[in-house]
Amino acid sequence: MPTVVIVYHSTYGHTEVQAKAVLQGVQRVDGVSPLLLPVAEVEKHWDDLNRADAIIFGCPTYMGSASADFKRFMEASSKLWAEQKWKDKLAAGFTNSGSQSGDKLNTLLQLAIFAAQHGMLWVSLGVLPGNNSTTGSMADLNRIGSYLGAMAQSNIDLGSDAAPPRSDRDTASLLGQRVAEIALRIAC
Numbered sequence: 001m002p003t004v005v006i007v008y009h010s011t012y013g014h015t016e017v018q019a020k021a022v023l024q025g026v027q028r029v030d031g032v033s034p035l036l037l038p039v040a041e042v043e044k045h046w047d048d049l050n051r052a053d054a055i056i057f058g059c060p061t062y063m064g065s066a067s068a069d070f071k072r073f074m075e076a077s078s079k080l081w082a083e084q085k086w087k088d089k090l091a092a093g094f095t096n097s098g099s100q101s102g103d104k105l106n107t108l109l110q111l112a113i114f115a116a117q118h119g120m121l122w123v124s125l126g127v128l129p130g131n132n133s134t135t136g137s138m139a140d141l142n143r144i145g146s147y148l149g150a151m152a153q154s155n156i157d158l159g160s161d162a163a164p165p166r167s168d169r170d171t172a173s174l175l176g177q178r179v180a181e182i183a184l185r186i187a188c
């Protein structure tokens with residue numbers, strides 16, 4: 001059974017909500033085994049990452065780039081990079097921040113380049129942009145209009161019980177579902 005690991009960081013819980021939405025998307029696909037892995041627990045799970053068919057990376061955007069805790073994980077993975085242990089695995093990414101843009105694209109680019117350094121195969125979001133016409137709204141899927149991965153935006157005065165909004169959580173679920181479906185297709 002193909003396995004999909006979602007490895008993520010979140011200080012205040014908003015990106016964790018997004019990570020759990022990605023998990024729900026993976027869980028929609030029968031025959032795929034998911035693992036939700038906070039970066040704080042990664043030391044016990046390197047073998048799970050090495051065995052995975054797909055790894056989905058997620059972190060908040062802090063100061064226009066991946067959060068420091070996630071970057072620490074990225075650098076710790078360099079011991080596996082040397083052996084190309086993750087070569088040919090599927091990869092995808094998601095990020096969340098306070099502003100509409102907030103320079104989230106830079107974080108997704110970091111994640112995609114990180115995956116490429118590991119020889120992984122990047123899976124894009126695969127959802128057309130929403131909220132880009134007079135009939136659009138913030139309730140649209142992919143309301144932020146990302147292609148590279150899933151973006152979410154959390155108002156900075158809202159807790160993780162209220163942000164990111166439903167549209168961003170549903171968008172994150174579609175990324176998880178897409179990665180799981182492709183992992184299953186490759187495994188068959």
Ligand SMILES: Cc1cc2nc3c(=O)[nH]c(=O)nc-3n(C[C@H](O)[C@H](O)[C@H](O)COP(=O)(O)O)c2cc1C
Nearest residue numbers: 010011012013014015060062063064097098099102
């Ligand atoms: C140190 C720090 C830097 C931040 N930098 C950005 C940023 O560059 N762009 C942005 O839109 N939001 C920024 N934010 C806001 C966070 O991305 C936002 O609050 C996010 O929801 C936090 O995610 P978390 O709850 O998973 O930690 C920053 C927050 C912190 C604490």
